[in-house]
Amino acid sequence: MRCTRLCSTLMLLALFLLSCSSGTDTLQQPLPGTLPALQGEWVNMVVEIPAGTNKKIEYDKASGQFRADQRNGADRIIDFLPYPGNYGFIPGTALPVADGGDGDAVDVLLISESLPTGTQIVVRPVGALRLLDEGQVDVKVIAIPADSALQVISPADFTDFSIRYDGARHLIESWFLQYDGLGAHQLQGWVDEERALAFIKASVAE
Structure with missing residues (x-):
């Protein structure tokens, strides 16, 4: 009898520890270094x-x-x-120095409500702003949350963004050209969402 009770107690304890461990694993998020760049048809952002x-x-x-x-x-x-949006990067990417980049991950400005540092979110690019920073290519992907419930604007693509939210586009452009001092960055132009996504995919580190 005593052995049966002891065995039952040990089994219950083992099940309890296992359930706690499983619960902890489901709450953990991958570190930015292990988070993939692409999430289905869209991209991850930190x-x-x-x-x-x-x-x-x-x-x-x-x-x-x-x-x-x-x-x-x-x-x-x-x-x-x-900052006019949440600023961060796409994990698993790097701008090749050989192509004029700085070796860092692709930058993203997410147009949404303010999110805490460390937030990992799936985003949808709507375009990208191309700049030169001390002679190096500096691309700022402009994105919105992939989840429509988190969106504060809802452009279908870059053309829609440029028409319906042209004021926002110009504000973003002006901000990046002046936030670090006038003349610190030079404008190279905008690209649409398809070219922005292609640029991200080409920047995925091997």
């Missing part, structure tokens, strides 16, 4: 800088943490209007 803040935050691959960007030994604060 938010570094929430919309509406001036604090420049970057993901540090070495530590796996989000840290304040440094400039001249101090936390970098954008001396301009706050």
Whole structure:
């Protein structure tokens, strides 16, 4: 009898620990370094800088943490209007230095309500802004959430974005040209959502 009760207790304890372990696994999200760039027909994004803040935050691959960007030994604060969207990157991508890029992941500006640093979200590109930053190609993918329930604007494509939300497009362009000082970035132009998605796919690191 005593052995039966002990065995039952041990079995219940094992089941409890197993259920706790399974529950924890379902709550865990993959780190940005292991998150794939593509999610079905759309792409994954990791938010570094929430919309509406001036604090420049970057993901540090070495530590796996989000840290304040440094400039001249101090936390970098954008001396301009706050970020007009959630700013981050597409994991698993890199702009090849050989092609004029900086070797970093593809940048994304997500037009949506403010999201916390570290948020992982599936997005749909609506276009991309091409800039030059100190002679290097600097592409900013402009996107909206793939989930329509999270969208604050709903352009069908770049043409629709340019017509229905032309004011927003010009504001975004002006912001990127001036947030780091006038003349710091040079405009190369816009590309549509198809070319933006093709650019992302071509930037997926092997």
